[in-house]
Amino acid sequence: MTEYEFGLGFQSDKSASEYGRLGRLAEEHGFDVVTVFHDLLYQPAFFPLLVIALNTERVRLGPACLNPFTLHPVEIAGQTAALDLASGGRAYLGLTRGAWLDALGLDQTRPLTALREAVEVIYRLLRGDRRGFSGARFSLAPDAGLNYEPLRPDPPLLIGTWGERTAGFAGEVAQEVKLGGSANPDMVAVARERIGNDGVGIVLGAVTVVDEDGERARARARAEVAMYMEVVAAHDPTVTLPDDLLAEIRQCLASRDREGAGALIPDEVLDRFAFSGTPEQVGAQVEGVLRAGARRIEFGVPQGLTTEHGIELLGTRVLPAARRTAAGLPARPAS
Numbered sequence: 582m583t584e585y586e587f588g589l590g591f592q593s594d595k596s597a598s599e600y601g602r603l604g605r606l607a608e609e610h611g612f613d614v615v616t617v618f619h620d621l622l623y624q625p626a627f628f629p630l631l632v633i634a635l636n637t638e639r640v641r642l643g644p645a646c647l648n649p650f651t652l653h654p655v656e657i658a659g660q661t662a663a664l665d666l667a668s669g670g671r672a673y674l675g676l677t678r679g680a681w682l683d684a685l686g687l688d689q690t691r692p693l694t695a696l697r698e699a700v701e702v703i704y705r706l707l708r709g710d711r712r713g714f715s716g717a718r719f720s721l722a723p724d725a726g727l728n729y730e731p732l733r734p735d736p737p738l739l740i741g742t743w744g745e746r747t748a749g750f751a752g753e754v755a756q757e758v759k760l761g762g763s764a765n766p767d768m769v770a771v772a773r774e775r776i777g778n779d780g781v782g783i784v785l786g787a788v789t790v791v792d793e794d795g796e797r798a799r800a801r802a803r804a805e806v807a808m809y810m811e812v813v814a815a816h817d818p819t820v821t822l823p824d825d826l827l828a829e830i831r832q833c834l835a836s837r838d839r840e841g842a843g844a845l846i847p848d849e850v851l852d853r854f855a856f857s858g859t860p861e862q863v864g865a866q867v868e869g870v871l872r873a874g875a876r877r878i879e880f881g882v883p884q885g886l887t888t889e890h891g892i893e894l895l896g897t898r899v900l901p902a903a904r905r906t907a908a909g910l911p912a913r914p915a916s
Contacts, residue, residue, distance in 0.1 A: 585871065585907035587900055588614030589892065590645065590786050590881040593624040597632045604633035606889065607640055610896025614641045616675070616786070616879055621651075621685075627660050634668035643673035645759060645786070645879075646741040649699035650687045654719055657699065658706040662731040670732055675759070676700065677741040693746055694718055700738065700754055708734040739784065743816035748775035757877065759784040762813035764866055765853040766873035771819065773874060785870055786879030788855040791894045792886045795859035801886060802857035803843025807834065810846070813854060820853050856880060860898035867903045871910060878903070 589607050591600070607615050615633055619626035626644035634642055642664060647657050657674070665672035676699065678692040689695075698716035705714060706727050713723035740751035741759040751758045758776055760768055764787040772783050788805045792798040811827050814820055826845060833842035856863045856878075867878055885891020 584876070584912060585904075585910070586613040586641075586877040587903060588612055588616055588640075588786075588877060588879045589884065589895075590616040590618060590879045591629065592618050592620070592882050593626050593629050595629065597628075600629040600632040601636040603888070603892070604636040604640070606892050606896075607633075608637050610892055611900055612640060612896065614643075614673075614877065614879070616643060616645045619644045619647055619675075627664065630664055630672075631667050634664060634671070637668075637671075639671075641671050641673055641737075642668050643737075643739065644675045645761065646675035646677035646739070648677050649695045649719070650689055651685070654699040654702035655706065658703040658727065661703070661736055662707060662727065662729075665732045665736050673737040673739055673757075674703070675739040675741060678744075678747060691717065693750060696740075696747065697750060704735065704738075707731050707736070743813075745775050748772060749777060752776040752778035752781055755781055757782040757784050759786055759879070761786050762809060762854060763787055763817065764856050764870065765817060765819060766869045766875075767819040767853075768817060769870065769873040769875050782876030783874065784877040784879055785875050786881050788857070788882070789863070789880035789884050789891065789895070790855070790857045790886065791860055791863045791884070791891050791899065793859060793894075794886075795862055797886060798859070799848075799851065799857045800840070800843065801883070802855040803846045803851055804839040805843070805883070806846060806851060806854045807839060807842035810854065817853065820850070822850065823847065826850075860894050863895070864899050864902045867899060868906045871903065871906050 589612055617626040617629045630642050661672060661674045678696050695718045698719045701714060702719050702721055711724050711726045714721040737756040739757040739759055740755045741761055742748050748758055758781055760772060763785050769783055788802055790798040790802040807830050810830055814822055829845050830842045856866050870878060880895055
């Protein structure tokens with residue numbers, strides 16, 4: 582991985598042809614990483630990632646994030662190995678404990694144990710370790726292993742979390758930790774303390790809307806952020822929301838008034854949970870996050886008022902300034 586990276590995050594709701602085109606756009610505009618979200622009841626991230634892999638040559642690729650409750654570690658290992666092969670060694674693995682799984686009736690007890698054991702099983706399989714493993718949630722019989730040779734035994738691991746204990750675990754095993762839904766520079770120091778390992782890169786990924794019309798961009802970002810404000814804000818100890826804000830947002834969303842819900846979000850709150858506005862405004866946010874110590878920024882959907890124009894503005898007007906900022910920052914330990 583390069584010292585500082587900039588990537589795009591896509592939802593898995595598009596066609597194969599669209600993903601091929603978006604992957605090529607990402608490379609043409611100089612992005613380092615392309616992520617596809619693996620959200621519940623959307624298309625599995627593996628499908629668009631394979632399409633993007635076959636239409637690109639340089640960008641790193643991975644899901645954000647798979648979980649060991651809806652996908653067994655054996656299947657995660659196989660998908661990771663397949664993506665790594667298809668991309669010529671550019672895959673990373675994104676794992677998380679999972680969210681919004683209550684409706685599925687799954688046993689989600691001891692989630693950190695499940696995540697820890699999943700990492701153990703996945704990487705034993707990828708490394709060809711056939712000694713067997715017996716855990717509380719997952720096991721491998723002695724001599725069990727993949728019936729093919731993975732391209733790499735150790736694809737980089739990203740763990741997505743807002744939790745203290747999971748961040749501490751990530752500090753032991755991962756190369757990156759992602760705070761999903763955050764553009765908040767103040768959270769970088771909090772995450773760093775929780776991780777306890779300066780060699781682990783911190784990734785901030787959030788809704789992004791950039792356009793020459795900054796007000797329209799920010800209005801769109803507000804509507805997008807309102808949908809998950811309650812979930813993410815509850816995890817950020819550095820943010821104090823105005824009294825009754827969440828209740829008023831919930832009331833608007835119950836009436837399917839996303840724009841009205843978004844209009845309730847103050848500017849200073851929006852800037853903690855989204856990159857939005859003109860290229861200059863987004864660039865200032867990016868600089869703040871980099872100076873706070875983030876190693877990668879992931880510009881999430883919808884990127885702009887249209888995705889294509891958003892990617893173009895990010896690539897031509899935000900990234901050059903961001904790379905100049907990154908070039909002037911101290912080198913950080915490699916994981």
